[in-house]
Every structure is written in structure tokens, then in C-alpha cells.
Amino acid sequence: MSEPIQTTEARRLSGASMRRRELLLGTMSGAAFALASTQTASARPVVQTGVGRQAPDAPASGAATVSAHRVEVPMPHGGVAAGHPLASMAGVRMLMQGGSAADAAVAAMAVLNVVEPWASGAAGNGFATCLDKKTGEVTSLAFTGAAPGLLDNQVDPAELVAGHKAVVTPGAFGGWIELARRFGRLPLSTLLEPAIGYARDGHPMDASIADTIRRQQAALARYPTTAAIYLPGGQPPAARSLFRNLPLANTFQALADAETAALATGADRNTALQAAYDYFYSGPVAREMSRFSEAGGGWLRLKDMQDYRPRWSAPVGANYRGVDIYCSPVTSRTGLEMCEQLNLLEGFDFASLPSDSPQALHLIAETIKVAKSDVYRYAAAPASAVVPTDILISKAFADQRRRLINPQAAIAYPTGADLSTSRPAPRRRPRASSVPGDTTSLSVIDSEGNAIACTTTLGGGFGTLLVMGDTGLICNNGLRVGSTAPYRDHPNFVAPGRIPLLGNGPVIVKQDGRLRMLFGSPGGETIGQTQFQTLVNVIDRGMSIQEAIEAPRIALDAEPGFYTPGAAIRLQMEARFPLATFAGLTAMGHKVEPVGPYSIGSIQGILISADGQPMAGGDPRRMGYAVGY
Template identity: 55%
Template sequence: MSASTKTETRKHDSAPAGPDRRQFLSVGTVGLAAGLAGALTAPAAFAQSGQKAPDAPESGETKVAAYRVETPGPHGVVSAGHPLAATAGLRILMQGGTAADAAIAVMATLNVVEPWASSIAGNGFATVHERATGKVKALKFGGAAPFALDPASDPSNYDWGVKAATTPGAFGGWIELARKHGKLSLAQCLAPAIDYARNGHPVDPSIARIIGIMQKKIAAHPTTAAIYLPGGKPPEPRQLLKNEHLAQTFESLVKVEQGALASGADRDASLQAARDYFYKGPIAREIDRFFKQVGGWLRYEDMAAYKAEWAAPVSTTYRGYNVFSSPLTSRGGLEVCMQLNLIERFDMAALGRQTASSVHVMAEAIKLAKADIYAYAADPAFANTPVKAMLSGGYVSQRTAMISPIKARSVSGPTDFRPIDASAPPPPPQPVPFDGDKARFSDTASFTVVDRTGDTVVVTVTLGGGFGTGVVAGSTGFLLNNGMRLGSTSPYPNNVNFVAPGKIPILNNSPTIVMKGQNLVTAFGTPGGETIGQSEFQFLVNVLDHGMGVQEAIEAPRFAVKADPSFYMPGASCVLQMESRYEEGVADKLRSLGHEVKQVGPLAIGSLQGACMTAEGIPMAGADPRRMAMAAGW
């Protein structure tokens, strides 16, 4: 039993007479008024001394809803996957920057302090809410497979090394956010990251451990080893880690922007000049030179052809709320919406919080949704994905009838959508399994920003697998994304997501915003690869069905469905991975329903960062204790 579980289940000689101090700290915004009203009716609650005093050890509750407090932000909040990234974003908000400006500062800082999962040359998605208009839109900044790619090559090439690199997408996304929704300069937004890159930051113990695990792979590429193996060995936990080349790259982009401004260019033109410097100028030429030299496929032509893209988000309604998330080329947004549709006929509140019944229903919905997503979701330029049919009432009626309340199932065969949408493609043929067709790991970072105007930006970025390709591109100081790894691409040639030159691999990133009419309800995202959509699905049920506040909903125990070898394969067996903090008996009940259950660590699935709004429209931010995340507000 974990230490946290022991703490939650300990017994007291007598129950506390008044409200526990941690109830005041951890109660969610939904239940705050009711909790305080109940406390005020009990005169004994505010005893100044003795066993009934709020700070007396005897007053401790046997269970607490959350171990961290929600972070209020009357003027804005930032919740990010690293404390330095969160405070970088907060600095920008306090300088008068917008949510978009803060998002750029967070992404640039994550490039420095969370290098295994984030890079200016990575990929990602943003979901943006404009308070003035009430509109929600999506920004896609995923890079495509190189034009020079040989699709007949060994699939192991896509996992690691010089041939695994896809076109950098992230910086194009930074520029689009700045152009459409920012007001500060790149010089201001990149200043924190330049400082940490040049002067160093104490490397987090978890990242030091990952570098140690991957030491041999990192050492294989001299440009990477020079940064992440200082002195020829992994950094010690909390050792200062520097990246002078990355600082110089960021400074070169700032110099171009500031030079354009000094020459009389307006803000938009100066940002475009910085973008061109990266994608058509010296940085693009350095990437071209480097990959020609080392035998990779990425070229100047790939860089010059790239453009981030604004798009309509994928969306659905759930119990009167409007849910918006990332469109293709993300499968995660579609997954979240489909899963919500599939459980809406169930009374999730009545099934209870984290009970066997609620976990079972949600797990079955996950399996059904993923079976179709993996069969049809791909780059829209290369495939016809029947998104409307996948979100239709006819589909929901057909699929939800397959959810048995008493029996778990394996991965289903894909739906034939042609009766719902005549233009839909036929279901793909059954894949032929082979050794090595299991999906690869992935590593991601996510954050949420709400500014003082109420504008909101949620971003999820990735390098693909840990440290991406493992290759720092020449003298740039940044790592390239291995977006073509199996999982983001299909290993089966007859699948729509099989790798191809110029095709954008599918990501699972799905930053999500929920509205009630014109009002923001919650905004959130998470890393976690295959578990991203699953974690977000559970968070939404916690908030919308169970009335939890943001921190309680984040900390609640999670599960994840894992398919063997993957969800690409109909009939694949599934394992229900469950954090060890579920109540006793839940796992056994799920086994009795036919689930194969595997307990994992108490804080092992995802790392969600988000915010929920109070009735007065004040953001309350939460950060996940599963990683090194932090929420900051002012």
C-alpha cells in the first residue's frame, strides 16, 4: 500500500467534531458555498484550542478530496507542467501580456526545462477561447513527414535517429498565436527561456533520471550529448543544465523581429520576418546542411513548405455543455467527444465516483471509440475521415447498445459508416500482425492560460517519444520531433495512417475547452500519449457529472485502457490499468465483469493542467501532482 493510500485510509479514535482544515483548503469551487454554509452552522467548528481547533492533529479527516489547493487568479492564471514554465507565463501576464503571449513564454521555457517532451521543433495543438466573441477555435502546428521519406524503409527508422525527424511545427504555432492573439514582442516572450538556457536551471530529478536511462542513445549523437551529457555523463538531480546554442537560436529570432521593427515594419510583419528566418532562412539552411551530412531525410524544402493552420475545433454537446477540442490531425479531440457521446445515456452521477460501475461504462466507451478512431483517423489531405458520422446520433445509438453492464469486451471491429454517411469509406481490412507492431511510447507537455480579459489558451505540445529523435540539429540547440514513430503512424500498410511523404502523422494532443452558452466553464489538457483522451474524459465526468472542483477532479484516481498490440487491431485484448488509490473492492468487481486489471502507481496516469471558472467568472487553476506541474495566479 502506498504512503498516500495509508494516509487516506487511516482511522481515528474519534471523528472530528468540526470541519477539517484541509476541507477548507481542498474543497472545489462547485461545493465551496455549500461547504462553508455547513461549517458556519456549527459553533464548535471555530474552537481556538483543544481537539476541535482547526489546526489540531485530532481534527484531521480520514480522507481528503485533494492534497493541493486550487489557485485563484482574479487577473489570470497559468497551469503548466513545470514550475519555471508556469512562472514564466505568469511574468508575461503581469507585464500586461495576453494569454497567447504567456503561452509562447511557457512553450519556450518548456523547451529548456522539459527538453524530453517539448521543443521549438516539436508539434502540437492549441485551443483558443476569445472572451469578447465567445468563439472557440483550434490551431494545428504538426509537422509532416519529409518529402524525401522512403515509405518502404525499416519502421525502426521512425523511432529514433536522423531518419526519424519530421518537419518542425511548434515555432510556426508560436508565431500564429502571437500574430492573432498577442500584443507583446518575441523579445519579451522569449526572455525567460533565454535566461534559463544561457544561465542554467536546476534539472528536475525525474528528467535527470530519464537522461540516465537514455544515456547510450543520447551519446550516439554528438550534438545531443554535448548538451545533455555535460562532462560526458548524465547531470545529477538539481545540477545546473545549460543550452547556450538554444539561447543563441532564440536570440537570433528576437534580433530579426527587433530589426524589422526598427526598420519601420509593423508588428505582424516583424513576426513574419522571424518566422521566415526559421523556416526559409539560416535556421532552415542549417537543418538542411545537418541532415544531408548525417543521412537524414529532412530538407530545406520541407521547412519552406510548412505552415501552421487555424481550423474549426471538433465539438459535441454533453449534458447541455459545449465541448471543443483539437480536430484532425489529432485523434484525441475526436476521441474525447465520441466517448462523451457514448456515455450520455448513462446516469454517471448515480453510478458514483470512481466506482466499478462507472469505470466499467467508461472503459467500454473508450474501447468502442478507439476502435473507430484508429481505423479512420488520418491527415485529411490523405484520407476521408467520416467525422460527422462518428459524432452522429445514429452512430451513438448503434455503438452504445454494445455496452453491456455486466461484461467487458475486447477491441471491436470498425463501424461501417456508409449507412450513416454515403460518402464514408468502407471499413479497412483486418490488419496482419507482425513482430514489433506495438505502439511506441510518447512524451508530451500541456498547459492552460486564462488572462485578465478572460481569453483562454490551452496548448499541448510534444516531441513524440522521449527526447524525440534524440538528435539536436547542428548548432541550433534544439531537438527534432520523431512524429513518425509507430503509434502516431500505423504499422499496417492498408491503414489510412500509414506513413507517407508529406503526410502529417496523427497526434493524440487534445487541449479542450468547455462552454455553457457564451461562458467558459473549464479549460484543460494533459500529456500521456495513448492515455490523453482517456484522462481528459475522466476529468470531464468528474467536473460535469460529479460536481468536483478543478483540483479534486485532477487528483481523483484514474484508469487507462491499454490494448495489445494496439487499438489498430480488432480483437486485441485489453488491460485496465488502475491507479492504486481506488477504493478497496473496485478492482475485484471489475475483474468479475471480465476486465483484466493491473494496478499501477498511485499517481501514474497523465498530468492534467487546467482551470475551472467560478460563478463570478474567476478562474481557479489546478495542477497535477502526478508530475512536476504547478499552477500560478495573480
């Protein structure tokens, strides 16, 4: 198991070393020629000084190892860490025009719809966690749509993965408007301007996005409205080629024009934003989506769009070693996972264990395992069931559940705790395994200290795979197993009007009443696991934000899924861990699976330094970048 990792890495390093050697020889040859010419012209030897010899990258003083391959990005006046550099820059443009964190977040999410279209969009779903600096209040916004009212849950589960029947009511655009309404300053037309430009005029297609389209070419080609955009001329776009989405540009422009028209009549800001909201949820966009869905045999109708509302609520929270953590409530499962994982780990002397030791990673894995069993037994839309949230995130509950953890050996995936509000634990096998989720996340802070972390998603890669008519928009496919339970008697089983669970759980951290950190990650089942590890890297290990992001990670995967007690658990480990760590965890009873060296999650985050300065990090696992000013 270890040799292929070592061999692959050795080959990679060998290739990189050869390229560096070739570049160095070329540079040396040029330098030698220049030196010879100089000596010939001047007839004097070149006198070398000490200048440059002690630079950080000089041969004699260069570091043997680095803790992070990217620098932290300072944000003295604010900034954005998002899943694509163009999205981060769009957000910073809003800040530099006097916009707020909310304005920057909306602009960045709109651009992500264009440049990272497989992961999120205006017709997707998501959560935002928001800090109002003036009041100190942290609030959560859910922009999560429900299953259409006409849904027939007797349908073959395969039809809920892609296509017309997989569509969840769009939620994200309503969330954008709600963020702009409550915390924003700039007009929607300004916020959408960068996205409209990139969609209309084009942008260089990121190589990873081009590869994603190529891998999903056959699936995307099944839907003519999708193929027309993502398979121009019948072929996937080449990496770095100019890519456009004209239908999306037209939709965004029409939404901006609806606001502009309202302002021209003397409407105030809220009324004008409502005009754009209405254009989407009861006007031309909603009517086109309803028409297209009905024509294709889908269930989404105009009434589903008109009935949708984004929802503000209090976040769930935990205190971990004196630090306050705020995360998304249900219908996000990740907030519950984060809180229980932290409460479980707090009972161990985790900071005394080396970060890459089998013992430390074993504790991480076992706390994830126990928390998942509890969350998947009880988490559901509050309208469908009583969720014992206060119990699940309590210290007393963690003290009880921690007894399951053996510090020396892996346990089987347990049954969720039997609580007073208990429902029977499922015993039947599910109809289908869970499907990985594809998502994006961003973190924003403005010059006043307001902060917003957003995680937004289409569900699986390219969501339903279906561009809805001439809108240019793809919907979330959250009706599939994973976002919904595989057991008919579970309150999260797919049903008309029911909101599926999301893994989205953007986090805000406060210490002594002041902002300490904000961050989030994509990754489906790995979201809560990735965020958990990043947070303990900062709190227990004292890492900088970029170090915490780049540190190698683990992730648990379950077959047939985390809803099933006794599921087979694989411990996926990024290949950068020492070989002895792989061996140690295997000896403790874990079924270890090596994965790519940078392959689990994609954190975008901001950490406030001891001097009160925001420092941001972007994850090299995808194309995330932080931009400050």
C-alpha cells in the same frame, strides 16, 4: 495481485509516519525546553488559550481525509497552469506586463522547451484551442509538421523511432508565431526572454527530468550533439544541479534579434514576427537543420521547412449533458475520441454510480474501447482520406455503437464501425507495437477572459533523441508506429508529405455561452482517456478542478495496438482504487494491471466557479503547477 500494492503503500505510509514522528518529537523537545525556560524566567505557568486549537491543521480539528493534496489556485486577473512552475511563472510575467493569454502561452511553451526538454520544444508539434472573449469564437490551431518529402516508407520501422530518419518537419515555432500574430501584444523578444535566461544562465534540473535523462543515457549518448548538452562530461546531470542549454539560448536569441532588427527598420508587428518566422523556416535555422539532416543520412530538407504552415480550423465538438465541449480536429485523434466517448457515456445514468465503483469504471473503460476502435479505423490527415468526422461525433452514431457495450461484462476490442465511407478493416498483424508518447500541456486565461489551452509534444521521450546540429533543438519522432498506422493500406501509413496523427487535444468547455473550463494533458494513448475522466469528474461528480485532477484514473493499453481489431486490452488502474474495485473489474472480465498511485496523465486546467472566478489546478503526477495573480 492486491497484497503487493497494500504492502508497498503500508511501507510508504509507515516510513512517512516515522519521519513525521521524528519531526514531531524534535519539535516537542524544543517546545518543552522553551516552555521550561519561560517558566523558570517568569515563575508563572503558561496560560493556554483557545487560539489555534480550531485551526484546520490543529490536532483536534484536522481533517481525517482530504479530497485534494494541493489547493486550487485563484486567478482573479489571470494565470497559467503549466507542466513546470517556471513555465507557469514565465507566462504570468507576460500577463503582468499587459500581455494576452497568447503571449503567456508562447512564453510558457518556450520555457518548457528548456526545463522539460524531453516532452516538448520549438521543433516539436502540437495543437492549441483558443477562445476569443470578445467574439465568443473558439478556434483550433494545428502546428503539426509533415513527413519529409524524401521519406522512403520501405525503410525498417525501427529507423523511424529515433535518429536522422525519424525527424518530422518542425511545427511548434510556427505555432508560437501564429498565436502571437493573431492574439498577442508583446514583442517576441519579451516572450522568449525567460527561456533564454534559463537556457543561458541555467536552472535547477528537476529530479524527474534528471531521472529521465539517466534512464535514457545510453540512447542519448549515441548522438554527439545531444550528449554535449544532456550528458555534460559524459554523465547525466544530477538532480537540482544547474543545467544549461547554450545552443538553444543562442537560437532563441537569434530569433528574437531577427524580430528586433525588423522593428528597427520601422516594420510593423506582423512583419517583425514574420522576420523571426523566416529566420526559423527559411533562414539560418532551416539551413542548419537541412545540412545536418543530409550529412547524417536523414530526409529533412530546406524545402520541407519552407513549405510548412500552421493551420487554423474549426474545432470538433460535442454537447454533453448541456455543456459544450470543443477539442482539436484531425490530425488529432483525441478530439474525435473525446466526442464519441462523451456521446456514448451520455446514454448511461453515470452520475448515480459511485466514482470508484467497478460499475462506473467499467462504463468508462468500455466507452473508451469502442471509441478507439472507430477513431483508429478512420482518423487520418484530411489530405490523405475522407474522414467521416460528422458521423463519428454524432449522437445517432453513438446510439448505434452503444449497443456493443454490456454494462455487466467486458467486450473484446471491436472492429471499427462499417460506415458508408468504409475502408476494409485491417486483418494482418502490424510490424511493430505502438510506442508511448511524451508530451506537455498548459492552460492560460488573461484578465479579459481570453483563454488558450495548448498541448505540445516531441512524440516519444526526447523525440528523435537527436539535437539538430548547433540549434539546441530536438524534433518530433511522429513517423513511428502509433502516430502512423502499421498497415500499408491504411491512409495514416507513413508517407512523404503526410502529417502523422497526434494525441494532442486541448479542450475548452462552454456552458450557456460562457467559458466554463479549459484543460489538457500529456500521455500519448492516454491523453483522450485522461481528459475524458477529468471532464466527467467535473460535470457528473461536481468536483473542483483540483479534486478532478487528483482523482485516481484508469487507462486502456492495447497489444499490439489500437489499430488492430481483437487486440489484447489491459485495464491499467492507479493503485489508490479500493481493492474491492480491482476485484470487481476482474470479475467483469477485465485484465486488470495495477500501476503507480499517481501515474496516468498530467492535467493542467482552469475551471470557472459559480461566481465567475477562474480557479486552476496542477497535476501532482508530474511537476505541473498553476500560478495566478
